[in-house]
Amino acid sequence: MQRVDEGAGRLSRFRSLFAPLPVLQRVEERWFWFFIAPFLAGFLLFAFAPLIASFALSFMEWNLRGTPALVGFDNYADLADLDGKGKIVLKAFSNTVMITVIAVPIQLVIGLTFAMLLNQKVKGMALFRMAFYLPTVVAGVATAALWRWILGSEGLVNKALEVVGVAGPAWFNEPESVRWGIIFMLIWAGTGGMTLIFLAGLQQISKDILEACECDGAGRFRRFFSITLPLLSPTLFFNLVIGLIGGLSLFTETYVVSSGGGGPANESMSVALLIYRLLIRNLDFGFGSAVAWLLTAVVVLLTIVNFRLSKRWVFYDN
Amino acid sequence: MISPRRVAVYAALTLFSLLFLLPFVWQLGTSLKTPAEIATGTFNLFPAEPQWENYAEVFRRAPIATWFFNSAFIAIVGTLGATLTSAFCAYGFAVLHARGSRLAFGMVLLTILVPYQVLIIPEYIVWAKLGLINTPLPILLPWFLGGGAFNIFLLRQFMLGLPRDMVDAARVDGANELHIFVRIILPMCAPALAIVAVFHFIYMWNDFLRPLLYLPDPSAMTLPVGLSGFVNKFARQWHLLLAGSVIALAPLLVIFALAQRVIARGISIAGVRR
Numbered sequence: 001m002q003r004v005d006e007g008a009g010r011l012s013r014f015r016s017l018f019a020p021l022p023v024l025q026r027v028e029e030r031w032f033w034f035f036i037a038p039f040l041a042g043f044l045l046f047a048f049a050p051l052i053a054s055f056a057l058s059f060m061e062w063n064l065r066g067t068p069a070l071v072g073f074d075n076y077a078d079l080a081d082l083d084g085k086g087k088i089v090l091k092a093f094s095n096t097v098m099i100t101v102i103a104v105p106i107q108l109v110i111g112l113t114f115a116m117l118l119n120q121k122v123k124g125m126a127l128f129r130m131a132f133y134l135p136t137v138v139a140g141v142a143t144a145a146l147w148r149w150i151l152g153s154e155g156l157v158n159k160a161l162e163v164v165g166v167a168g169p170a171w172f173n174e175p176e177s178v179r180w181g182i183i184f185m186l187i188w189a190g191t192g193g194m195t196l197i198f199l200a201g202l203q204q205i206s207k208d209i210l211e212a213c214e215c216d217g218a219g220r221f222r223r224f225f226s227i228t229l230p231l232l233s234p235t236l237f238f239n240l241v242i243g244l245i246g247g248l249s250l251f252t253e254t255y256v257v258s259s260g261g262g263g264p265a266n267e268s269m270s271v272a273l274l275i276y277r278l279l280i281r282n283l284d285f286g287f288g289s290a291v292a293w294l295l296t297a298v299v300v301l302l303t304i305v306n307f308r309l310s311k312r313w314v315f316y317d318n
Numbered sequence: 319m320i321s322p323r324r325v326a327v328y329a330a331l332t333l334f335s336l337l338f339l340l341p342f343v344w345q346l347g348t349s350l351k352t353p354a355e356i357a358t359g360t361f362n363l364f365p366a367e368p369q370w371e372n373y374a375e376v377f378r379r380a381p382i383a384t385w386f387f388n389s390a391f392i393a394i395v396g397t398l399g400a401t402l403t404s405a406f407c408a409y410g411f412a413v414l415h416a417r418g419s420r421l422a423f424g425m426v427l428l429t430i431l432v433p434y435q436v437l438i439i440p441e442y443i444v445w446a447k448l449g450l451i452n453t454p455l456p457i458l459l460p461w462f463l464g465g466g467a468f469n470i471f472l473l474r475q476f477m478l479g480l481p482r483d484m485v486d487a488a489r490v491d492g493a494n495e496l497h498i499f500v501r502i503i504l505p506m507c508a509p510a511l512a513i514v515a516v517f518h519f520i521y522m523w524n525d526f527l528r529p530l531l532y533l534p535d536p537s538a539m540t541l542p543v544g545l546s547g548f549v550n551k552f553a554r555q556w557h558l559l560l561a562g563s564v565i566a567l568a569p570l571l572v573i574f575a576l577a578q579r580v581i582a583r584g585i586s587i588a589g590v591r592r
Contacts, residue, residue, distance in 0.1 A: 028414055031495040035410030036422055038403045039470065042463030046441070047429050053440035064443070114334065120327050130578055131335030134342070137581075138570050140524035141542035142563035145549050146345050149556050154357075156344055188338065196582070249433035252526040259550050272435035276527070279439050292436040303431055 051296070057289035064283055075290035089291055091266050092274040093298075099179055099270070100247030103186040108239060110187065111194030112232075118195070119202045129199070132192040139189035144256035147185045148172060157184075172257045175267040182253050182268060189253075190246070194239045201235030202228070233314040241306055248299055251276065271295050342567075349373075349560040356556055372561045379558070380551075382565060384537060385544040390569075392454050392529070392540060393522040396461045401515045404465030405473050405507060409499045412477035413485060423474075429467045435527065442531055456532040457525075461518075469514045472584070476510035477503060513584035516577045523570060541566045 021029070033040075058075050062068035078085040114132055118125055135143065150156045151171035158168035171181035205228060213223050229236075251272040254262060262269030262277070271291065278288030343363060348356060349372060351365040376382060411423055445456040464470065480503070488498045504511075529540040536544070545566050552558045574581070 025415070028495075029416040032410050032414040032416035032419060035414065035495070035499075036407050038462070039407040039426065039464035040422070042460055042465075043425055043429065045463065046460045047432060047437065050437040050440040051432065054437065057440060064446070114331075117327055117331050117334075120324070122324075122327060122331060126578065126582070128331045128335050129582065130574070131339050133581070134574065135338055137520055137574050138524070138567050140566075141526055141545045142566040143341075145545060145559055145563045146341055148549065149348065149560060150341055150344070152556075156341070188341070192338070245431065245433060249435045251435055255526070255530075256546055256549060260546075272433070272527075275435060275438065276531075279442055280531070285439055285443065288439050292439060296432065296436045299433060299436075300431060 054289040054292050057285050058293050059286070061286045063285065068286075071286065075287045078287055079290055079294065085287065088266060088269065088274065089271075089294070092262075092269045092271045092291075093294075095179060095266075095268065096248055096250055096270045096272075099182055099186070099250060100244060103183045103190070104240070104243040104247050106183075106187050107190045107194050107243060108236065110191045111239065112198050112236075114191070114195040115198035115202055118199050129196065132195045134192065135189045136192040140252055141256055143189060144185065144253050147181070147188075148257055151181045151184065172268075173264060175265045178257065178264060178268045182250075182257060185253055185257075186247070186250075190243065194243065197239055198232070198235055201232050205231045230315045234316060237306075237310050237314045241303060244302060244306070245299055248295065248302070345560050346564060349557060349564050351557055353555065353557055369557070372557045373565070376558050376561045376565065380544060380548065380562070381536060382541075382544070382562070385539050385541045386565070388454075388533070388538060389523060389540040389542070392457055393519050395454070396458050396522045397515050397519045399458060399462040400465040400469055400518045401511055402465070403462055404469035404514060405504060405511060406499070407464060407470050408473035408477055409495075409503055411470065412474045413482075413498075413503065414495065426467045426470050438527070438531060445532060451532055452535045452538045454533070454538075457528045461522075466518070469518065472514060473507065473510055476507060480506055509580075509583070512577075512580050516573065516580050517584055519573065520570060 057068070059070060059072060060068040061071045061074070079089055080086055082090055118129060118132075122128065152158070153168075153170035153173070155171075157171070161168040169177040171177045209227055209231075210223055213227055218226065249272050250270040254268045254270045254273050255276075258264075258268045258273075260273075260277075262273050272295075275288055275292050275295070278284045278291065282288075347362075347364045350368040350370070352369055355365055407426075411419065411426075441456070445451060450456055484502050485498055488502055493501075524542065525540075526542050526546070529543045530546070533539050533543060539547075545562055548559055548562050552562075
């Protein structure tokens with residue numbers, strides 16, 4: 001019975017979209033569409049259309065000169081051909097995923113730790129807050145170039161390692177260490193943003209609850225895991241989702257440390273860098289679009305899974 | 319009496335923030351050293367004698383001034399476009415009621431999920447066919463159409479918090495919505511507009527993929543793209559590479575210093591989105 005009711009509700013809601021309205025309301029609706037018209041135009045031109053176009057391109061072969069030729073599922077078959085064209089795609093995905101799943105949790109843990117420290121009503125909090133946030137503000141080519149120096153064979157990190165008697169690698173020039181170099185860089189650059197968002201979340205938590213809990217004899221750890229963490233879970237979820245999407249679309253850092261090549265030995269090739277190279281260097285639009293669609297699918301699926309799982313651990317207090 | 323626990327908190331904070339800032343100090347110091355001094359590999363942060371000449375040489379060896387101007391133009395115009403259009407759209411979502419409003423706002427949020435990187439192939443082909451490579455249009459136009467999902471979201475949140483009485487009063491007086499937006503809502507949004515403008519300027523100044531695709535000509539390049547070429551050109555000349563990257567960072571450091579409060583406020587608005 002209930003199902004039928006639900007269906008009827010949905011139908012009537014759908015009908016009401018087209019039902020006649022009082023004049024004033026109709027005028028307001030027209031204004032609404034007027035105001036969001038720029039967004040709708042931008043959405044159609046720069047999100048929807050490219051997404052559809054790249055889907056169409058993924059079934060074609062084209063290199064800008066001739067006319068696009070339909071090739072059916074050939075590009076997707078190439079993706080699956082792990083000894084041929086698909087090899088580099090698999091490498092790019094595994095590199096990107098490895099960098100993301102290591103860097104993002106570390107960013108989250110360090111970011112939350114910094115935020116907890118800053119939330120102790122410290123004097124000069126503004127100063128500390130900005131020190132942590134500065135690397136996030138300047139993250140880009142300039143800081144990636146700086147990290148090429150810091151993690152160079154004669155760089156800051158290796159000199160520090162020398163003091164304790166360890167010979168560091170030329171981080172970005174050796175296949176074993178290049179991804180770790182990128183991970184260090186991402187942790188340094190990405191933690192500050194998360195710290196400030198965590199801090200904003202922590203400041204929303206009412207002190208009364210924590211004090212009441214303290215009166216009841218709960219220890220520091222108990223308070224953290226039973227009160228602070230659940231109340232902070234929406235903020236944690238937000239940082240996680242944005243961090244994962246950002247990690248999977250990694251481009252600038254790998255481009256700069258490998259001079260656009262994804263080397264050494266493709267060990268730093270990210271998916272976004274591969275798409276860029278298929279577009280600019282290889283002019284392989286069809287195959288590039290198939291890779292782009294695969295990345296879109298991975299990002300969307302991951303986000304859906306995240307939202308599903310979030311129902312189990314994210315606590316909304318409204 | 320200061321408790322040992324507070325001492326530990328301060329010690330940890332100081333240590334970590336120095337660790338985060340050290341690379342910048344090291345960079346500035348190294349950019350002022352002679353190549354010989356860098357090669358000796360001693361641990362000193364600052365040079366015996368600052369070589370300001372390094373900076374002059376970077377300007378001589380690359381069209382840094384042109385790149386700087388290109389970056390500034392794109393970042394300023396793009397920021398103006400994004401701030402104004404996102405406020406315009408946010409007004410629709412925050413103040414006006416319409417069927418389909420929730421659906422349209424869902425579309426705004428959806429665009430956050432699609433990374434720009436997956437859209438570049440068809441976009442690039444269209445701009446190339448239109449012959450608009452090496453013009454700023456491919457980079458700027460999207461920001462005039464919608465202004466970015468994050469910006470719309472932030473301004474909508476802010477507008478929802480404004481008192482509605484003035485809007486209703488203006489309507490009774492016969493003002494139309496455009497008038498209400500420009501004369502009433504926009505001035506009240508000034509603090510939020512400042513936040514959006516600062517963040518968007520930083521974003522556009524750092525943006526790399528779009529300028530890399532659309533402005534490949536050395537005379538049209540932005541600073542980050544030019545600098546990425548430096549990395550190869552001056553591969554072993556760290557003093558020049560680091561001087562170049564100090565020049566690229568300088569405007570951001572100035573904005574960061576001037577707009578600290580705006581940035582901190584912006585984070586706390588963005589962070590408590592539910």
